[in-house]
Amino acid sequence: ALPIDGLLADLGVSSHQFDEGDRGFSTRFDTKLDMRMDRNAKQTAADILNTYSEEELKHIFKLYGEVDNAGRLAYSVFHSRKEKQIETVNDLKTAIEKCVKRGRENQYFAQVFQALRIEVNKELDVLKDLLLQCLEVLKPGGRLVVISYHSLEDRLVKNIMRSGKFEGEVEKDFYGNQLAPFKQITRKPIVPSEEENKENSRARSAKLRIAEKK
Known part of the structure; x- marks a missing residue:
């Protein structure tokens, strides 16, 4: 795969899928x-x-x-x-x-x-595959931006950005230097403002994290 400068992943179900009555994603429709x-x-x-x-x-x-x-x-x-x-x-x-x-x-x-x-x-398996591929294809200095919508997704994203591993444990070299492949740009996730939540209630659980490939 060609190296890339950045990747934005907006996870989860789209509003279109929720609003399509025949897909079974929403509790609003008896389908x-x-x-x-x-x-x-x-x-x-x-x-x-x-x-x-x-x-x-x-x-x-x-x-x-x-x-x-x-x-x-x-x-x-x-x-x-x-x-x-x-x-x-x-x-x-x-x-x-x-x-x-x-x-x-x-x-x-x-x-x-x-x-x-x-x-x-198999959403979590697909997300893991995506995050591992990002480690391979992002250029040094390239950025990974992920918007997640529930804690299971966010935990995987947070851990891979912090340590390069889904378990979240940071490896260190002989001298104690961290070997994490990313630099975290956002230590804490960016979340919607009250104003945005009023305009778009489906954004209320969104968390945005950014990391830069070392």
């Missing part, structure tokens, strides 16, 4: 649970809900959705599908309604949908 960004991919969110084991469901809800009651949620999905396959958004809402705390419905469904979407599209 099929698809969630594939690449429509040529085979596995949909419905496939996951109807074929994964209870333990596998618990794992993705806890890891990717950071759901507090992931075990109870997985149990509800696993046993509900025995009576009726979970194919649509409303099917899923009905299957898990007893797991949702009153007053937190929107947040809870957003976490569940996030977990399914990440699993369907």
Whole structure:
């Protein structure tokens, strides 16, 4: 690959995908649970809900959705599908309604949908591949700019910019000098202002980080 001067990555789902009623990304539409960004991919969110084991469901809800009651949620999905396959958004809402705390419905469904979407599209694996490739193709002095929208993405970005490793541990040479491949331009992420959040509520969780290749 040719060396590049910089790369900007705006992660996650686009507003267009959220607003397309037939894609299954949004809780607002009762449509099929698809969630594939690449429509040529085979596995949909419905496939996951109807074929994964209870333990596998618990794992993705806890890891990717950071759901507090992931075990109870997985149990509800696993046993509900025995009576009726979970194919649509409303099917899923009905299957898990007893797991949702009153007053937190929107947040809870957003976490569940996030977990399914990440699993369907292998989003964290794709992000890791992108970040590793940036280490190879960025010129010295080239900049990596990433906008992330949830803590799982941001943690990977922060660690790779800090240390060059996803675990975040900084290697040092014999003399104690850090061997990190990037210089962090933003020690803390840049986040939207109150004014921007008022104009564009979907920006509220965005975090922008910048690093420069050494």
